[in-house]
Amino acid sequence: EDEDEGGEEPGAGGRPRGPWMLVAAAAVACLLLAGAAHVYGQQSGGSPPAARGAAVGAAGVDGAGPQCHDPGPPSRYEPGMHLNFLMMGMVSLPHPDIWRAFLSSAPDGSWSFYLHCKEELLCKGSLNQSGLDSMVRLVPTVHSKWCSDLVSPMLQLAKYALMPKVKAPSDAPEKFIFLSEDMLPVKPFGIIRAELGRRPNGTDMCLTETDQWYTSKWANTTKLVKASQWSVMTRVELEAFTTAMPQPLLTQPVWPLLEGLRLEDFIPDFKCPDETLIFAATHGLYHVHGLPSEVSFPGIGDLTYPLRSPQGCCRTWVWFGETPSLIDFDPHSMQFAMARLLLGLQSTTDTRVSGTWHGSGDNVRMIDALGNQGLRLLRHSPFLFARKFAAVPLPGYAEAVFR
Secondary structure (H helix, E strand, C coil): CCCCCCCCCCCCCCCCCCHHHHHHHHHHHHHHHHHHHHHHCCCCCCCCHHHHHHHHHHHCCCCCCCCCCCCCCCCCCCCCCEEEEEEEECCCCCCHHHHHHHHHCCCCCCEEEEEEECCHHHHHHHHHHHCCCCCCEECCCCCCECCCECHHHHHHHHHHHCCCCCCCCCCCCEEEEEEECCCEECCCHHHHHHHHHCCCCCCECEECCHHHCEEECCCCCEEECCECCCCEEEHHHHHHHHHHCCCCCCCCCCCCCECCECHHHEECCCCCHHHHHHHHHHHCCEECCCCCEEEEECCCEEEEECCCCCEECCCEECCECCCCCHHHCCCCCHHHHHHHHHHHHHHCCCCEEEEEECCCCCEEEEEEECCHHHHHHHHCCCCCEECCECCCCCCCHHHHHCC
16 A cells, blocks of 8 residues: 555646657766756856746746746745745655755755654654654544545645644745655755745646546536646645545545546546545636637636646646657647656666556556666756655765756
């Protein structure tokens, strides 16, 4: 049983990898590596991380694309954003040295870190042993089970993260970032904070292709939107999420009605609540009005139906499915960026990406080893976080990614 997984995510699909794809992947890696230093201007004597982050953020993190725009009326840039990290784990917080390096570079009072573990006592011992017990707040364990209930630990984390904070100013703008234990930041704290500060009113939800959304059995124009659970939310949306959902307990909850409909009223039948209830609780269902349909959602912007590519704003890199072909995707889409990064990592000589079978039957990619070439690709990708990382030593990670 794997608590930190919810199922299929954006980025799955593609064709089997042929010999020509090896050449293409190698070319992609060379282009990314050659342009990496230029993209971020990492010359000696450069500006501090926070200032560099603001500059990079102004243009999008290495071409993050038009998906991550600030919807609605223009809002001012918020350099003093307070970041709340909400992580779900099993028995420990892997890579404690990397997280310590990441958080140690952050200004005092600019972040809070919450951890929910399936085995609370084991996690407590692990945090004490690593010295992170003073940096990470371990929340009481509630019911959790792969796919059928990862919403309860998310609600528990949200409940504690919404409480008043001692060090943070009461009026500081906030973002709430959901993480799994096999995720790591691939940018310095200053750049992540600056990039999220560009969209203080925006929600960074990575929504799947519309053919993965769920359809009401009673009205085929009513859709349940499927999204990655690794979202970045505002305080208003997190409060809406916790208000709409049942209190987290030690037993399986009964999910609330969605505009009078149950989860069971949507097809196909197999669905993970953590991938469907978050969007529904904060933004409601999607009602198709003609084809193509375009509906605007506060904090997210316009969503189109049908569409064969992810929508919203995808901040976390992950890949489910077969090795892709870049010609399958729009070069301006986030799916193209996800595929390009996978091919780049696979083509390096010092990085190993394996495929493991996930509980839902998907082939999920795991980074088992990471060298300098792979580190540079991650650091200069359009993403703020990445998963899945194996619980193995990653020497040189902090020095390559957080400087």
